Every structure is written in C-alpha cells, then in structure tokens.
Amino acid sequence: MKKNNMYIIWSHPRRDSLTAQVVQEIQGEAVRQGINVSTLDLYRSGFDPVLREDDEPDWNNPQKSYSPEVHRLFGELEDKDTLVLVFPVWWYGFPAMLKGYLERVWNYGLAYGEDSVLKHKKIRWLALVGGSQAGFIKFGWEKNMTDYIKGSMGYLGVEDANIDFLYNTIGVEEGIDDREGHYQQLFTQARSLVGSVLE
Numbered sequence: 454m455k456k457n458n459m460y461i462i463w464s465h466p467r468r469d470s471l472t473a474q475v476v477q478e479i480q481g482e483a484v485r486q487g488i489n490v491s492t493l494d495l496y497r498s499g500f501d502p503v504l505r506e507d508d509e510p511d512w513n514n515p516q517k518s519y520s521p522e523v524h525r526l527f528g529e530l531e532d533k534d535t536l537v538l539v540f541p542v543w544w545y546g547f548p549a550m551l552k553g554y555l556e557r558v559w560n561y562g563l564a565y566g567e568d569s570v571l572k573h574k575k576i577r578w579l580a581l582v583g584g585s586q587a588g589f590i591k592f593g594w595e596k597n598m599t600d601y602i603k604g605s606m607g608y609l610g611v612e613d614a615n616i617d618f619l620y621n622t623i624g625v626e627e628g629i630d631d632r633e634g635h636y637q638q639l640f641t642q643a644r645s646l647v648g649s650v651l652e
C-alpha cells in the first residue's frame with residue numbers, strides 16, 4: 454500500500470478542548486495505520502486570519518505573489534495526499550480562524566483558478582456541533598453546511614471529499630446519561646475517518 458501523508462488543519466482557542474482531543478484521536482489512529490501525519494494548529498502557530506491587501510486575489514493575474522506566510526502554508530500542502538480540517542461549528546459555520554485560513558491560503562492561482570494541486574487530494578471535514586443532530590436537521594443546518602462544503606470542493610475540482618459531524622459535543626441532550634460513553638463514541642466516530650482515506 455502507498456504511504457499516505459496526512460495534514461490536519463484545526464482551529465480551537467483551547468489546547469484541552471474536545472476539538473483538540475478529536476485531533477489527537479485522528480492523529481493517533483493515523484499513526485497506527487502507518488500514515489505520516491503533521492498538523493497545523495491555527496491558533497498556536499500564530500496564524501493571522503485577516504485577509505489584507507497583499508493576499509487579495511488579482512483576477513487578472515493568477516500568478517500573483519501573495520504574502521510569504523500564504524506561500525509557505527500553501528507549500529505545506531503540496532506533498533500531502535490527505536487534508537483533514539477539524540473545527541467546532543460556531544454560528545452554523547467555520548470559526549473565523551479557519552475561514553481566514555481558507556480565504557488567505559487557499560487562494561486564487563494556488564487552490565483554484567486554472568489548475569490546483571488540491572484537486573487530486575482526499576479532503577475530510579470534521580465539524581463538532583454543540584447541539585443535537587435532530588435540531589441541526591430541523592433547521593436545515595446539516596444540509597446547508599454539507600452543500601456549502603461539498604459545493605466548495607466541487608468548485609476546486611476535488612473529487613474525493615467528505616464532511617462528517619460530531620453531535621452533542623456539549624453532551625446535554627436528553628437521553629445522554631453516560632457522558633463518558635458518549636464522548637468515547639464521538640472519538641470512535643472521529644477515528645473512523647482514517648479508514649476512509651485508506652480505501
């Protein structure tokens with residue numbers, strides 16, 4: 454089997470968050486499966502999510518040189534087969550940190566435009582949702598987020614992409630009596646993502 458290189462991009466202000474633990478679970482499982490893993494911890498890497506003039510796309514110039522940080526971070530993707538993005542759902546979408554990463558780093562001429570090195574990668578999105586799946590479905594959020602992310606993947610020409618949700622991350626839903634068991638189930642679900650990139 455071909456050696457797989459995985460790159461996990463994640464966003465959370467707290468090192469001991471559930472999001473951070475989920476990242477560790479995926480990382481541990483990937484290592485057990487013989488995958489090389491590296492991570493980009495957006496908060497602790499000092500990443501600035503604000504798109505400024507230097508990184509604004511020039512639609513007439515797909516060769517535009519962006520800030521060194523953008524080229525450095527986009528360069529980190531080049532030798533990876535699998536990209537995994539892990540984040541808590543905030544206001545039914547991405548945290549600003551992750552949104553800023555996408556706006557700046559997955560830029561015109563790099564991630565999209567004439568050609569993209571992302572096209573041939575496996576991309577997995579894992580969203581941690583405070584509320585229940587029933588609530589998320591009731592108000593259309595699961596479909597909205599799935600369509601939005603899959604739509605963006607289609608725009609980039611990525612064929613092998615998937616989004617998955619970990620629900621009840623706050624663990625308050627009625628019927629969740631065994632909190633520890635509930636979190637273990639979420640970790641199991643998170644680890645199963647690794648199998649999908651080995652297929």
Ligand SMILES: Cc1cc2nc3c(=O)[nH]c(=O)nc-3n(C[C@H](O)[C@H](O)[C@H](O)COP(=O)(O)O)c2cc1C
Nearest residue numbers: 470471472473541542543544545581582583584622
């Ligand atoms: C600013 C903010 C916005 C949030 N918005 C939502 C939301 O729209 N829907 C939801 O179900 N949970 C929402 N939550 C709850 C988070 O999804 C939840 O805290 C997270 O998944 C738990 O993981 P963590 O312990 O790693 O933060 C929000 C939390 C924060 C801090």
